[in-house]
Amino acid sequence: MNTASDEQEVYQSQADRRAKQQYRRRVAIGQITVIVIVIAVWHLGSGRLFDPFYVGSPLGVAKVLVDDFGDPRFWNDLRVTGTEMTLGYLVGGLSGIALGILFARWRLAADIFDPFFTGLNSLPRIALAPLLVIWFGIDMASKVVLAATLVFFLTFFTTLSGIRNVDQALVDVARLMGASDRQIFRYVMLPGAAAWIINGLKMSLPYALIGVIVGEFLIASSGLGYRLNLYSTSYNTNGTFAMLLVMMALMMGLNALMGLVERHALRWRAETTATVQPY
Amino acid sequence: MLSLKNISKRFFARDRIINALEGISLDVASGEFLTMVGPSGCGKSTILNIASGLMAPTEGTVELDGRPVEGVTRHVGYVTQQPNLMPWRTLIDNVSFPLQLAGAAKSDRHDRAAELIAMVGLAGFEKSYPHELSGGMRQRANIIRTLIYSPKVILMDEPFGPLDAQTRVLLQDQLLNIWSQTGVTIIFITHDLHEAIGLGDRVVLLSSRPGRIIRVDKVTMPRPRDVFRMHDSTDFRALYDAIWVELERQVREQKVGQPR
Numbered sequence A: 001m002n003t004a005s006d007e008q009e010v011y012q013s014q015a016d017r018r019a020k021q022q023y024r025r026r027v028a029i030g031q032i033t034v035i036v037i038v039i040a041v042w043h044l045g046s047g048r049l050f051d052p053f054y055v056g057s058p059l060g061v062a063k064v065l066v067d068d069f070g071d072p073r074f075w076n077d078l079r080v081t082g083t084e085m086t087l088g089y090l091v092g093g094l095s096g097i098a099l100g101i102l103f104a105r106w107r108l109a110a111d112i113f114d115p116f117f118t119g120l121n122s123l124p125r126i127a128l129a130p131l132l133v134i135w136f137g138i139d140m141a142s143k144v145v146l147a148a149t150l151v152f153f154l155t156f157f158t159t160l161s162g163i164r165n166v167d168q169a170l171v172d173v174a175r176l177m178g179a180s181d182r183q184i185f186r187y188v189m190l191p192g193a194a195a196w197i198i199n200g201l202k203m204s205l206p207y208a209l210i211g212v213i214v215g216e217f218l219i220a221s222s223g224l225g226y227r228l229n230l231y232s233t234s235y236n237t238n239g240t241f242a243m244l245l246v247m248m249a250l251m252m253g254l255n256a257l258m259g260l261v262e263r264h265a266l267r268w269r270a271e272t273t274a275t276v277q278p279y
Numbered sequence B: 001m002l003s004l005k006n007i008s009k010r011f012f013a014r015d016r017i018i019n020a021l022e023g024i025s026l027d028v029a030s031g032e033f034l035t036m037v038g039p040s041g042c043g044k045s046t047i048l049n050i051a052s053g054l055m056a057p058t059e060g061t062v063e064l065d066g067r068p069v070e071g072v073t074r075h076v077g078y079v080t081q082q083p084n085l086m087p088w089r090t091l092i093d094n095v096s097f098p099l100q101l102a103g104a105a106k107s108d109r110h111d112r113a114a115e116l117i118a119m120v121g122l123a124g125f126e127k128s129y130p131h132e133l134s135g136g137m138r139q140r141a142n143i144i145r146t147l148i149y150s151p152k153v154i155l156m157d158e159p160f161g162p163l164d165a166q167t168r169v170l171l172q173d174q175l176l177n178i179w180s181q182t183g184v185t186i187i188f189i190t191h192d193l194h195e196a197i198g199l200g201d202r203v204v205l206l207s208s209r210p211g212r213i214i215r216v217d218k219v220t221m222p223r224p225r226d227v228f229r230m231h232d233s234t235d236f237r238a239l240y241d242a243i244w245v246e247l248e249r250q251v252r253e254q255k256v257g258q259p260r
Helices: A003-045 A058-069 A072-105 A107-122 A125-136 A140-164 A168-176 A181-218 A224-233 A237-265 B044-052 B091-095 B097-101 B106-119 B135-147 B165-182 B193-199 B234-257
Strands: B002-012 B017-028 B033-037 B059-064 B076-079 B153-157 B185-189 B202-206 B213-218
Touching (some): A072 A224, A072 A237, A125 A181, A181 B097, A224 A237, B017 B213, B044 B076, B044 B153, B091 B106
Parallel strands (some): B033 B185, B033 B202, B076 B153
Antiparallel strands (some): B002 B017
16 A cells, blocks of 8 residues: 555554553543542541541551451452352343344334333332342342343343444345345344443443342341441441442452453454443 | 346335336346446436345336346345445455355355455455455455355446545556456446446446436447546547536436425
C-alpha cells in the first residue's frame, strides 16, 4: 500500500499512545489522592469530628481485617459466598443465554412470554427471598436461586436483543452464499450477538453478589452476608465497614476478570478497550 | 445464460403503489460483462435483488440456463455496495466463509483464500480484521469472497461507489483481470458512465422510475482494455456522448417529475 501514510499512522498512534499513557497516569494519581484524603479525614476526624461508634476508624477497620484474615471462619464465609455466587451466576447466566437463543429463534414463544417475563423481571426480587427460603431451605440453595433469578433476566434480555439486532445485511450475504438457517445462526447471529451477550454477563455480575448477600442477610449460618449481619447487629461499625470493603474488593476483582474475558472475546473490535456501556 | 423475462416490480406503500421496474427483458450471455447505468432511484439495485433471488418480481421470471430462479442459489453471486464483511472474522476467514459453509476443511479453504487474497494484492493482511483494512481493501475482500465459490454469474451493485477515484480505477483494472482469467459472467451496476463503458461488453441504460430499458449499446473497444487511459480514445468518447445525452435527459426528467 502507500507506505507514506502508513508510517504517518504508526507515528500518530505512538504519539497518541504516549498522550494516553500520560493521561492514565494523571487519572491514577488523582484516584490515589482521593483515597488518601478520604482515609486522612476519616482517621483525623474519627473521635474528634465524628463519633467512632457511628463511623469507626481506618485503623479499627484494618484491625478487623487483619483479625479476620487470620480466622478460618472468615475464609469459610468467603468460600460459601463465593460458591453461592458462582453457582447462581452460572445457573442464571447459562439459562438466560439458552432461553434468549431459543426465543430469538422461536418468535411465537417470545411474543407469548414477553409480557410475563417483563412482569416477572419488574418484581422486586428481594421480596421473593423469604419465599425462596421456604422453598429451598436456609442453606446454599435459596441464595443460589435468588442470585440466579437476578442474573437470568439480564442475560436473557440482552441475548434476545443481541440476536435480534444482528445486521440483516450480513444475514442476507450469508444466505446468498448458500448458508442454511442453522449456519446463519451459528456463524452470523451468535457471533454478531456476542457483544450483547457479554455485556449482559458483565452487567449481571454485581447482581449475583446482591442476590447472595441479601439471601444470607435474611437467614444463614455462614457467608459474607451472614458475617456482615453479625457485625452490624452487634454495633461493630469497623467490622461492618471491613466486610463492605471485602465485598467491594471481590466485586472489583471479578469485574477486572470479566473485562479480560471481554477484551479477548471481542478482540476484533476497533476499540479493544472494553467500552460496552450498560445502556 | 441468465435471462430476465419481462420483469416488473411494484412496491406497495401505505397509501400508494410504487412502480420500481417495468418490463425488463434482458439476456446475458455466458462470460459476458454487462454493465447497467441509470439515474439514481431507477431500480438498479432492485433488478439485482430480483436476479439474485433475494426478492420476487411482481411479474416476469428469472432464468438461469433455462431453469427458473426461485430464491437464492449459489450459482448466482452478489457483491453488495457495502463490503458487509463480518467484523469478528479475519480477512482470510471472511474470504473463505463460503467454502466453510460448504463444509471444506480449514486448511483447504485457507489455501484457496490465500491464493485469491494474493491475486488482489492483499497478501500479508490475512489475519487482519475488517476494521484494520481500508475501504478499497474491504471491497476487494468482498469481491473475492464471492469469487471463491465460483458462481456462474456475479451481480455487482456499485461495488466501487464509495471508493476514491484512484482506488476505483485500480480495482476496475483488477476486476477486468479477474474476469478475463475466470471467464465468469458479470452484471455490474454503476451510476458512473465512464465505468460502465470502460468495463462492459454491453451497456444497458435504464430510465428514471419506473425503471425501463431505454437502450443497449455494444462497446466495441478491444480487450484487454487499459482502464487508466482508454477514456481518451475516440470510440470511447463517441459512445459516451451518445449515451450521456439520453442519461442526462433521464436525470433531469427525474428531478422535474419527482419533487422530493
